[in-house]
Amino acid sequence: MIRPFKAIFKAIGSESVSFLRGLGKMGIFLFDTIVYFFAPPYKHNLIVRQIWFLGNKSLTVIIMTGAFAGMVLSLQLFYTLRKFGAVSLLGPGVALSLIRELGPVFTAIMVTGRGGSALTAEIGIMRISEQIDAIHVMALNPFNYVVLPNFIAAVICLPLLTAIFDVVGIYGGYLVGVKLLGVSSGVYFAQMRQIVGMENINLGIYKSLAFAVIVTWVCCYKGYSVGSDSTGFGARAVSKATTDAVVSSSVLILVGDYIIGSFFI
Amino acid sequence: MKKFDMEVMVGIFLVIGLVCLAYLSVKVGSFQFVGESGYTLTAEFDKTGGLKTGAPVEIAGVEIGRVKEVTLDNKNYRAKVLLIVRPPVKIQEDAIASIKTKGLLGEKYVQISPGASANMLAGGGKIRDTESAVDIEELISKYAFGEVK
Known part of the structure; x- marks a missing residue:
């Protein structure tokens, strides 16, 4: 009589405990990263390599998505604003949505998809082929080699990629709004300065810094902890970790976007 | 040679990024480095x-x-x-x-x-x-x- 219920409660209990344990591990991971951040030596050449990997190589995808995000935004805003005869707000509208929301979020999601997944796979394979253990055995700190360079590189890269995304997007919107739909070019830029303001640009930068931490945190943690759960120590564990990393960092980016946004309304 | 190449590319990327950031701040955000003159x-x-x-x-x-x-x-x-x-x-x-x-x-x-x-x-x-x-x-x-x- 009691037995089936017991099984159900046991399942619920073990799930929640392992979930909490995972959260705790992630928290400790972030804490460790921050502690090691203040403990040199930094691996300069690794940081440069990761900036190249996360920054330079993301440039194409960022420019493409930025241009098209701006163009779509311009098209849709034009369609809406024309109904109110407020086409003069097209430029500020495009700039504001890009700088406040779309720029940081899109950039972070693109970097997750392009760079974050690769980070997880790379670190995961280092874990299952016992390279991380080898670093440990040599009495070196694996964080300095596999986690911290990614962290620093992402914190440097993401705000810059976001700025590139914003500028490309604003000019993409300009292309559609001015060249295609016939808004005058002075009107597009005229009110941007007054309406956008420095505080919105700061908000975009704060967001992209927060997303940089989220992306590298989740992706490095997932790769670093491959094999610590029931999926075992094989190729499948790496593939699961990679999928998990992309899914959870995308979700966390949007959650974080809402939370940061609600502080700065 | 390869490593040198990469550093140059990284440098170019950082400069482009910073230029975009500066452009946004000055042109769109009306950020002033030295205050308005006048x-x-x-x-x-x-x-x-x-x-x-x-x-x-x-x-x-x-x-x-x-x-x-x-x-x-x-x-x-x-x-x-x-x-x-x-x-x-x-x-x-x-x-x-x-x-x-x-x-x-x-x-x-x-x-x-x-x-x-x-x-x-x-x-x-x-x-x-x-x-x-x-x-x-x-x-x-x-x-x-x-x-x-």
Whole structure:
């Protein structure tokens, strides 16, 4: 009589405990990263390599998505604003949505998809082929080699990629709004300065810094902890970790976007 | 050679990123590295209607400066507005400063109507003639309560 219920409660209990344990591990991971951040030596050449990997190589995808995000935004805003005869707000509208929301979020999601997944796979394979253990055995700190360079590189890269995304997007919107739909070019830029303001640009930068931490945190943690759960120590564990990393960092980016946004309304 | 290449590429990426950031801050965010250059004028208004720091100062619709500060004069309870005007533009001492709204719902700006006097205002000078912001609500209530003849 009691037995089936017991099984159900046991399942619920073990799930929640392992979930909490995972959260705790992630928290400790972030804490460790921050502690090691203040403990040199930094691996300069690794940081440069990761900036190249996360920054330079993301440039194409960022420019493409930025241009098209701006163009779509311009098209849709034009369609809406024309109904109110407020086409003069097209430029500020495009700039504001890009700088406040779309720029940081899109950039972070693109970097997750392009760079974050690769980070997880790379670190995961280092874990299952016992390279991380080898670093440990040599009495070196694996964080300095596999986690911290990614962290620093992402914190440097993401705000810059976001700025590139914003500028490309604003000019993409300009292309559609001015060249295609016939808004005058002075009107597009005229009110941007007054309406956008420095505080919105700061908000975009704060967001992209927060997303940089989220992306590298989740992706490095997932790769670093491959094999610590029931999926075992094989190729499948790496593939699961990679999928998990992309899914959870995308979700966390949007959650974080809402939370940061609600502080700065 | 390979490593050298990568560092150059990273450098180029960082420079492009920083240039974009600077462009956004200066062109779109109106961020100023060294403060606006120009001389300052003051003007007192009865009502600013929500004039903000950084609002444009215009003559004939052309921007000639910005609002630097809006404070309350504690003695006569009027709003004291500090304007920064770019040097080539000279303003007569009998010019009129008025607070206007861009469009029906746009933001507030200061419009200066040039005077006819031969005496120009120097830095720190005061524009004596001012017109406050038009309060649409007040106009409507005047109309509604029949004060308008």
